[in-house]
């Protein structure tokens with residue numbers, strides 16, 4: 001079943017000069033899609049638009065068939081969409097536990113308890129009383145995703161999951177997203193700069209270049225044919241962007 005349906009979406013920071021043009025993308029219930037693309041392609045912009053944090057200039061976004069009001073973060077949140085931004089948006093001076101409890105309180109009845117988050121991320125159990133600002137980068141990312149999990153998102157958007165994290169930590173976090181998709185039916189969009197890592201965990205991948213989706217296929221197919229992703233990037237100069245090459 002299609003959970004997230006993006007049709008003809010155009011968005012950006014200036015109406016006269018949209019960064020994204022006519023984006024069409026569907027994500028199914030329980031599906032994990034990785035969104036790839038070189039620097040400045042518009043990946044973050046797409047997530048911000050879906051979360052209602054920047055305006056859209058055309059097109060529609062639907063979750064479970066219901067249209068989300070564009071440019072209204074509350075409409076996105078009440079439709080079940082949760083964004084984990086690249087800065088992780090934690091309350092740094094509140095403890096891990098307070099960060100989680102606040103997320104429970106913000107969302108009311110549809111939430112899951114703190115205990116369930118600790119089942120997903122046992123590493124946080126010993127850090128409950130520590131201020132979020134004093135956690136390691138990996139723990140902060142776990143907490144940020146934990147705050148999202150509390151809200152039982154229908155659609156979960158994660159920007160730059162592995163930024164600044166050791167590979168071993170990333171390997172600990174990614175299976176949680178898989179589990180969330182499989183057990184709760186969450187549709188996940190993961191923006192990830194390590195192409196190979198992303199393709200290994202995702203069901204499907206989409207490559208955004210210059211604000212347009214230029215490639216969409218199953219992650220398995222693209223893992224077997226990394227040249228296709230490479231070619232999509234190459235128009236934008238993969239080497240110059242500093243991104244890790246597919247397979248790297």
Ligand SMILES: Nc1ncnc2c1ncn2[C@@H]1O[C@H](COP(=O)(O)OP(=O)(O)OP(=O)(O)O)[C@@H](O)[C@H]1O
Nearest residue numbers: 012013014019037038039040041042043044045046
């Ligand atoms: N606040 C802003 N105001 C104006 N233009 C912006 C703003 N943020 C981003 N842009 C521009 O929008 C375009 C898309 O940027 P975006 O950050 O979405 O790309 P990205 O694919 O997420 O790149 P990266 O991987 O480097 O984060 C770029 O040309 C960027 O310069």
